Amino acid sequence: MKIRVQNYTPEGFIALDNSALIYPPTEAVYNANTFRVSLDLCYTIKQEILEQALHDVLERCSYAKVSLHAGFFWYYLSPNTKQPLVHPEGSYPSGRFSFKENNGYLFKVLYSEHRIALECFHALTDGSGAMAYLKLLVERYCHYADIADFQFPGGLNYKARPSIQEFSDPFQHLYDKNLPSYPKISKAYHRKGTGSIDDRVKVISASIPTKQIKERAKARGITIGEYLSSTYLYALQQLQQQEVPLQKQRKPIRLSVPMNLRKIFGYETMRNFTLFAVIGIEPALGYYTFEEIAKEVHLQMAVSQDRKRLLSQIRRNVGGERTPLIRFAPNMLKNPLFKLLSDYLGDDQYSGVISNLGQLELPPALEGTIRRADFHLSPGLLNRVALTVIGYLDTIVVNFTSFLNTDTELERLFCTFMVEDGIEVTLSTNRETDR
Amino acid sequence: MAYCIRCGVKLEEGSKACPLCKTPVQLPPGMEESKQQPLFAQNLPSRGLGGVNKTRKGIIELIISLFVISELTVFLSMWLSGNGSQSFIPLFSIAMAALSLILAFSVKPTYTMQASIQCVLVAVYLFGLDASDFRIFWSLIASPALGVGWLYFVYPFTRRAMQKPKKAAGICLLGSLGYLALINLVVGHSLTWFVPVTLPVVGTLLILLGLFALWFTKRKNKRVPLADVVLATLVVLFGTITSLDFFLSGYQLGVYTLRWSTGLLSTSLVVLLFLVSVSVSRRVRRFFTSHNRHN
Numbered sequence: 022m023k024i025r026v027q028n029y030t031p032e033g034f035i036a037l038d039n040s041a042l043i044y045p046p047t048e049a050v051y052n053a054n055t056f057r058v059s060l061d062l063c064y065t066i067k068q069e070i071l072e073q074a075l076h077d078v079l080e081r082c083s084y085a086k087v088s089l090h091a092g093f094f095w096y097y098l099s100p101n102t103k104q105p106l107v108h109p110e111g112s113y114p115s116g117r118f119s120f121k122e123n124n125g126y127l128f129k130v131l132y133s134e135h136r137i138a139l140e141c142f143h144a145l146t147d148g149s150g151a152m153a154y155l156k157l158l159v160e161r162y163c164h165y166a167d168i169a170d171f172q173f174p175g176g177l178n179y180k181a182r183p184s185i186q187e188f189s190d191p192f193q194h195l196y197d198k199n200l201p202s203y204p205k206i207s208k209a210y211h212r213k214g215t216g217s218i219d220d221r222v223k224v225i226s227a228s229i230p231t232k233q234i235k236e237r238a239k240a241r242g243i244t245i246g247e248y249l250s251s252t253y254l255y256a257l258q259q260l261q262q263q264e265v266p267l268q269k270q271r272k273p274i275r276l277s278v279p280m281n282l283r284k285i286f287g288y289e290t291m292r293n294f295t296l297f298a299v300i301g302i303e304p305a306l307g308y309y310t311f312e313e314i315a316k317e318v319h320l321q322m323a324v325s326q327d328r329k330r331l332l333s334q335i336r337r338n339v340g341g342e343r344t345p346l347i348r349f350a351p352n353m354l355k356n357p358l359f360k361l362l363s364d365y366l367g368d369d370q371y372s373g374v375i376s377n378l379g380q381l382e383l384p385p386a387l388e389g390t391i392r393r394a395d396f397h398l399s400p401g402l403l404n405r406v407a408l409t410v411i412g413y414l415d416t417i418v419v420n421f422t423s424f425l426n427t428d429t430e431l432e433r434l435f436c437t438f439m440v441e442d443g444i445e446v447t448l449s450t451n452r453e454t455d456r
Numbered sequence: 457m458a459y460c461i462r463c464g465v466k467l468e469e470g471s472k473a474c475p476l477c478k479t480p481v482q483l484p485p486g487m488e489e490s491k492q493q494p495l496f497a498q499n500l501p502s503r504g505l506g507g508v509n510k511t512r513k514g515i516i517e518l519i520i521s522l523f524v525i526s527e528l529t530v531f532l533s534m535w536l537s538g539n540g541s542q543s544f545i546p547l548f549s550i551a552m553a554a555l556s557l558i559l560a561f562s563v564k565p566t567y568t569m570q571a572s573i574q575c576v577l578v579a580v581y582l583f584g585l586d587a588s589d590f591r592i593f594w595s596l597i598a599s600p601a602l603g604v605g606w607l608y609f610v611y612p613f614t615r616r617a618m619q620k621p622k623k624a625a626g627i628c629l630l631g632s633l634g635y636l637a638l639i640n641l642v643v644g645h646s647l648t649w650f651v652p653v654t655l656p657v658v659g660t661l662l663i664l665l666g667l668f669a670l671w672f673t674k675r676k677n678k679r680v681p682l683a684d685v686v687l688a689t690l691v692v693l694f695g696t697i698t699s700l701d702f703f704l705s706g707y708q709l710g711v712y713t714l715r716w717s718t719g720l721l722s723t724s725l726v727v728l729l730f731l732v733s734v735s736v737s738r739r740v741r742r743f744f745t746s747h748n749r750h751n
Contacts, residue, residue: 112499448474449495
């Protein structure tokens with residue numbers, strides 16, 4: 022006889038989505054699991070108006086009005102009745118933030134003279150979700166500040182009731198236990214970097230004209246995202262060559278590229294709905310020219326976006342969550358094991374992260390108002406430099422976030438390659454050298 | 457807007473150096489760039505917030521979880537089998553082992569720090585074991601012994617002891633004397649043998665050490681041959697043991713005499729005579745030394 026386990030959900034208990042399960046137990050110094058999206062406007066930001074706009078956002082997206090709690094078996098979300106706070110911007114993005122100081126909210130709204138930023142703990146949503154929140158926030162801010170009344174293309178409609186899909190976990194819908202699990206891959210090369218590290222996030226921001234990079238990418242038959250991934254791999258290959266002189270000892274260089282599954286599977290969820298394409302090269306086989314890397318990246322990206330493979334990855338991830346041993350083990354035991362095994366199952370497999378939010382589509386009313394858009398990701402202890410990409414108007418911003426205090430070799434190789442390829446790169450930073 | 461002459465990247469207005477290669481920006485004389493709005497509202501703080509990293513946190517949490525589970529299991533099994541009253545020692549042992557592991561992973565991984573913490577924990581553990589029957593006896597000797605061990609094997613390696621070695625030596629000696637007095641108090645309930653035996657023996661040791669130190673440091677050439685140090689150590693050692701025999705016989709028999717250390721005394725006197733002769737007469741020293749080293 023088959024025994025079926027009945028799901029029991031107590032009141033005020035909102036289960037984390039499958040992809041979010043790993044973030045609360047692994048949160049620590051050098052592993053903040055946060056990211057930031059921001060928009061710079063031409064106008065001076067006023068705190069009172071921003072608070073009003075935030076109130077509207079939470080009224081529309083009540084599923085973001087939650088706080089995180091540790092249960093006996095799992096971490097869970099529950100409705101948060103406290104007042105959301107608006108903070109002045111600090112000195113670096115995507116650091117650890119204390120939920121307590123933020124009234125328990127998993128996102129933080131920050132402002133500076135011209136900037137509205139949304140910093141988010143990954144358990145709440147992914148980059149695309151956070152961008153949707155930010156768009157709505159800016160929309161409401163502009164409404165109250167009498168700047169303009171508009172709606173972002175593809176953004177949330179403030180006046181519409183939230184759909185059920187917005188806070189559903191599509192991973193659970195797409196889980197098919199009859200599929201084979203996705204295979205585990207070997208350890209990748211990790212660059213330790215030189216010099217000291219600390220938990221301050223150092224940023225080097227490169228602004229690139231979209232037209233120029235598009236031309237170079239098109240000439241090679243690849244997309245802008247693939248061009249940037251190839252450049253990243255190329256820079257890592259050069260660094261590995263210096264560090265590991267013997268060719269056969271060189272480990273594979275791989276990148277983790279988060280993919281937004283909303284378009285692929287047609288879900289409009291506001292929770293995490295991202296899987297990672299792991300693309301890379303095998304330097305043990307020999308030196309790769311940039312053209313060879315670009316070709317590899319293009320092919321591997323196409324394969325990674327295949328629906329069947331993605332479903333197999335979902336099968337592996339959700340299957341893990343549903344394993345009785347994990348499901349019924351107390352949180353007290355699961356937490357330390359997640360902390361100790363997370364590198365083995367995640368960061369170990371790739372040498373860097375490149376997260377691309379794509380082109381930010383602006384409504385015509387806002388085109389002259391936006392000065393800059395940014396996206397920052399917290400780096401890790403194993404992969405100490407993270408790279409994020411966002412496009413707005415005619416510019417692409419590539420942000421390198423790093424824990425390394427003085428070592429900027431990876432950034433240098435990345436930027437100089439683009440300069441040599443004929444692309445104009447403008448840099449700004451929060452590192453001490455510059456200010 | 458300036459360009460980095462090495463990397464070729466464009467730098468934002470007001471930049472002093474290229475963030476990639478640190479090459480300073482060289483502007484034409486008299487030209488100054490206005491400062492652009494910084495990337496973030498504030499400058500980077502001088503240092504990070506710090507904290508326990510993921511792996512270390514994981515290990516500590518795992519130890520705590522296993523501690524709670526093992527404590528519950530041991531207590532319940534002993535209680536259910538009717539031996540609940542005897543569960544203190546196993547429960548206390550598990551708690552101390554868990555605490556020791558947690559501290560090993562959470563404090564600074566230096567020899568002095570780790571050894572000091574483990575010494576304190578073992579001392580507390582011994583007190584705890586002894587106090588399980590609500591009486592303290594043997595732990596009053598065993599636990600302070602760890603303190604004396606710490607004085608000789610850990611304290612000399614601390615920064616403070618290395619800066620002031622004479623003071624550190626004095627502290628070690630006082631600590632040892634205090635420990636001997638404590639043993640006498642615990643076993644005999646008064647200072648029965650400490651005053652008539654230990655103090656004079658330690659006094660003899662100090663006098664001999666002081667005399668040799670004075671002699672060696674006041675030598676014309678500051679170099680002290682290793683052979684002299686070894687011989688002096690023998691004299692100090694034999695002399696101290698002889699004094700122990702002398703004062704012990706006075707304490708036990710009431711008569712101050714040498715019972716078994718006459719041979720040691722004569723040996724030490726011969727060695728001392730030899731030491732004096734080699735240091736006074738260069739001819740005697742050369743007779744006992746290799747000529748190759750004196751050309």
